[in-house]
Amino acid sequence: MLNSLKDFFTLEMIYHFTNIGVIPLWILLAFLPGWNGTKVLINSILVPLILSLTYFYVFYIYINTSEGIFSNILDKGKTFELYMGIDQLKKILSDKNVLLLFWIHFLTANLMLGAWIATDAAKNKALQFIVLVPLVLTYFVGPIGLGVYLILRLLAAQKLKLFD
Numbered sequence: 001m002l003n004s005l006k007d008f009f010t011l012e013m014i015y016h017f018t019n020i021g022v023i024p025l026w027i028l029l030a031f032l033p034g035w036n037g038t039k040v041l042i043n044s045i046l047v048p049l050i051l052s053l054t055y056f057y058v059f060y061i062y063i064n065t066s067e068g069i070f071s072n073i074l075d076k077g078k079t080f081e082l083y084m085g086i087d088q089l090k091k092i093l094s095d096k097n098v099l100l101l102f103w104i105h106f107l108t109a110n111l112m113l114g115a116w117i118a119t120d121a122a123k124n125k126a127l128q129f130i131v132l133v134p135l136v137l138t139y140f141v142g143p144i145g146l147g148v149y150l151i152l153r154l155l156a157a158q159k160l161k162l163f164d
Contacts, residue, residue: 011100014054021050022107026114030135033118033128042115051108055101062097110142117149124157 025047028038041047093099114135121131130152138145 009057011058011096014058015100015103018051018054018104018107022111025111026135026139029114029118030132031128033122033131042118047111048108051104051111055104055108058097058100058104062095062101106142110138110145113142113146114138117146120153121149124153126153126156130156 025041028035029042032038093102117131117134117138121128131149134145134149134152136145137148
């Protein structure tokens, strides 16, 4: 059964589905953050669970079908080889499976960051058109979008709490 799944859910298909799948969520965050449907989709376990299962599937297929970097990392003495330099990272990302894992990780993290921004903006009664720019930036370059949002929040609210 796993082989038939692997034949059906190719890396290209997973890549396209994950990319297309998050776009409606970002549109909802940007334009309808207060709608109950947005709250259900963004604040429920459904989307993170789907992305987590997709990540797990790609990881499982990878470790069971290749002699890739993960099998090398698990060897004694090579556990931290991943962190030893940009050349090692480049080598790791040259594998399509690993690149897809990193891409799903990126999409998931940025979506959760966008959800936090939208929720925090609603809680602080920020004008939606002001939040739109940080959300778009967060979609493309997560930490920059967060930084822009925090600066705008500081300027608008004249306060920035370290925690809720």
